[in-house]
Amino acid sequence: MFFVWVWGAIITLLVTGFWMIHRLGGMGGVDGVGVHVHIMLLVGIFMMLIFMHVFFNPFKKLKWAVAEQDWITGRNNLTQIRKLVLLNLVLGLLTIIIGSSGRYWAG
Secondary structure, eight states: OHHHHHHHHHHHHHHHHHHHHHHTTOSSSTTSOOHHHHHHHHHHHHHHHHHHHHHHTHHHHHHHHHHTTOHHHHHHHHHHHHHHHHHHHHHHHHHHHHHHHGGGSOO
């Protein structure tokens, strides 16, 4: 059920994020969004790609390893998942910092 919610969040964030960018003047030009929004979008897309990698690679292998009772392979894949989730956590916190401070950036 966790992954269903994450997929829903990804779709919601993309749709509402691009809608807000469009409503605020688009990606470029004088009336466009600031550079902090561009950075947030880039980091967010990178986070989504990390999640997709976790879902389609180590998580799939983890499920197979548990079904086969291959605990070493399962441990290795779970370790990889933990590292990637930690990376996504750090990127998420960075995105919050960028988003909340971006309005104060010069430019």
